[in-house]
Amino acid sequence: MKLNEDQLKQFREEGFVFLPELFSADEVAVLRNEIDRFVEIERDEIMRDEQGELFGAFAVDRYSEPFARLLCHPRLLEPAQQILGPKLYAHQYKIIAKDPFGTLDFAWHQDAASWQAYDGMPQPLAMNYALYLDEVTEFNGPITLIPQSHVNGILGATDGPRPGGKSPLRTLTNEVVKDLATSHGLVAPKGKAGSAIFFSGCLAHASGPNISPWTRYVVYLSYNPVTNAITAPTRPDFYAERENFTPLELLPDDCLTNKAPA
Numbered sequence: 012m013k014l015n016e017d018q019l020k021q022f023r024e025e026g027f028v029f030l031p032e033l034f035s036a037d038e039v040a041v042l043r044n045e046i047d048r049f050v051e052i053e054r055d056e057i058m059r060d061e062q063g064e065l066f067g068a069f070a071v072d073r074y075s076e077p078f079a080r081l082l083c084h085p086r087l088l089e090p091a092q093q094i095l096g097p098k099l100y101a102h103q104y105k106i107i108a109k110d111p112f113g114t115l116d117f118a119w120h121q122d123a124a125s126w127q128a129y130d131g132m133p134q135p136l137a138m139n140y141a142l143y144l145d146e147v148t149e150f151n152g153p154i155t156l157i158p159q160s161h162v163n164g165i166l167g168a169t170d171g172p173r174p175g176g177k178s179p180l181r182t183l184t185n186e187v188v189k190d191l192a193t194s195h196g197l198v199a200p201k202g203k204a205g206s207a208i209f210f211s212g213c214l215a216h217a218s219g220p221n222i223s224p225w226t227r228y229v230v231y232l233s234y235n236p237v238t239n240a241i242t243a244p245t246r247p248d249f250y251a252e253r254e255n256f257t258p259l260e261l262l263p264d265d266c267l268t269n270k271a272p273a
C-alpha cells in the first residue's frame with residue numbers, strides 16, 4: 012500500500028499521517044489473541060509494575076509469529092519504504108499497554124533524541140507507526156502530538172526515567188513544549204482499533220494515563236534505513252536492534268489472517 016501525494020505532503024509538513032481503520036477487526040483480533048497468549052510469559056522484554064500491571068512488551072517479533080509478520084506488512088512497511096527508501100530494518104518494536112485505571116503516562120519527548128543519545132543512531136531518520144489495538148478515545152490516554160514539531164530535528168532535551176521501563180528517556184523541557192504547542196497546537200488522533208498513525212521520529216509527543224475502565228494497547232514499530240544502523244548501543248538489546256540489520260521484505264497483504272510464513 013502506498014501513501015498518496017496528499018498523505019506524503021502531510022507527513023513531510025505536519026510530521027504525521029493518521030490512517031483510520033487501516034487494519035480490519037479480524038486482523039486486530041489475531042494480534043490481540045497473541046498478546047493474551049504471551050502476556051503471562053516471564054521474559055525481560057515484557058514489563059509490569061509491582062502490582063502486575065502490564066506496561067509494555069518489547070521486541071515482540073522474538074516471541075510472536077503474527078507480530079513478526081506485522082513488521083513486514085505492506086500496509087506498514089511499504090509507506091515507510093516510500094519515505095525512507097527500500098532497505099529498512101526494525102530499530103524498535105513494542106507494545107505500550109495501558110490497563111484500565113492504569114498509571115502509565117509519558118512525558119513530552121522526541122523518540123529520535125533517545126535513539127541518538129542511548130543507541131548511537133547516526134541521523135534522526137527512523138520513523139514510527141502507532142497501530143491501535145483498541146479504540147483510542149480522549150479517556151484512555153491517547154498519544155498526543157505537536158504538529159510540525161519535527162521540522163528542526165532533535166531539540167534540547169534532558170534525561171528522565173522511561174515510564175515502566177529499564178531505560179532512560181530524553182524528555183523535552185516545558186519551555187520548548189510551550190513554544191511548540193503555542194505555535195502549532197496539540198492533536199490526539201482518536202479512532203477505532205486498527206487505526207494507525209505514521210509519524211516522524213522527531214515529532215514531539217506525550218500521553219496521559221488511562222482513566223477509563225478499558226484497555227488501551229498500541230503497537231509501535233520504528234523503521235530505520237539499514238545505512239543508518241545504530242553504532243553505540245547502551246541499553247538492553249530489546250530496546251534497540253543491534254545485530255540484525257537485514258532489510259525487511261514485504262509479505263502479502265493478507266499475511267495476518269492467512270498465516271503466511273514469516
Ligand SMILES: O=C(O)CCC(=O)C(=O)O
Pocket residue numbers: 107117122152153154216217218219229231
Ligand atoms: O503509547 C503512548 O501513550 C506513548 C508511548 C511513547 O511515547 C513511547 O513509547 O515513546
